[in-house]
Amino acid sequence: MRIDDVDPATMTGEQRELYDIYTTGVRVAPGSPFTLVDTAGRLLGPPAIWIINPVFGKALQQIGSAVRFGSQLPARAREIAILLVGHHHDSAFELYAHERAGAAAGLTEADLAALAERKEPAGLSEMEACVLRTTVRILDAGTLDDDEFRAAATTLGEPGLLELTTIVGYYNMVAWQLAIFDVQPPASA
Structure with a gap:
């Protein structure tokens, strides 16, 4: 990745709110086909970059959540x-x-x-x-x-x-x- 991982220990409050969305709930439920958090607790995929701008990151995760969990398409x-x-x-x-x-x-x-x-x-x-x-x-x-x-x-x-x-x-x-x-x-x- 072209930017450094954001260490969960040094996150701002806004970053922590976004981080918590990806480390709790339906995205990490047993049987989820993929994870967006590695074994060290660092974000993977899009959230790994969205965390650098929590205002945009939260908005983007809301769209992603609607697409994955709220779509009426099968x-x-x-x-x-x-x-x-x-x-x-x-x-x-x-x-x-x-x-x-x-x-x-x-x-x-x-x-x-x-x-x-x-x-x-x-x-x-x-x-x-x-x-x-x-x-x-x-x-x-x-x-x-x-x-x-x-x-x-x-x-x-x-x-x-x-x-x-x-x-x-x-x-x-x-x-x-x-x-x-x-x-x-x-x-x-």
């Missing part, structure tokens, strides 16, 4: 979108975390391999296939034409399409941050 569909973004940016940490989350959501090794090649895995539901096609189009063009919008809104609903565009945008931003600060998966991965 977990498999959500992970398909996130993995496509991760592969689009060749984001090692996103792929490390979300290949695990995708497997926990029911994506098989064959599904993960197909997504790595931007191919449609066999047996996707109509919603999952729509998420895949729409995500690829957003990544390639930055938008949807009228027909693509109508097709996605019909399948996902307008609220679902808003969620999908938020997920794609959020994970694009995360991939850029991870690349700029050179945040990598844990060595044990």
Whole structure:
């Protein structure tokens, strides 16, 4: 990483509040597909850089929390979108975390391999296939034409399409941050 880890022993009060979000609760519950805290108590992934600016870090974690724990899109569909973004940016940490989350959501090794090649895995539901096609189009063009919008809104609903565009945008931003600060998966991965 291009910046020094923030030592939990020297954190400000605001940093400690953000840190506590990642070291307690649902993110560290048994069975969580990945962790954002190493065995020494240091943050991994996006929180490892967000901790340097707790005002932005708290806002970003709220969006991340909504994406991971509040989305109405099924977990498999959500992970398909996130993995496509991760592969689009060749984001090692996103792929490390979300290949695990995708497997926990029911994506098989064959599904993960197909997504790595931007191919449609066999047996996707109509919603999952729509998420895949729409995500690829957003990544390639930055938008949807009228027909693509109508097709996605019909399948996902307008609220679902808003969620999908938020997920794609959020994970694009995360991939850029991870690349700029050179945040990598844990060595044990």
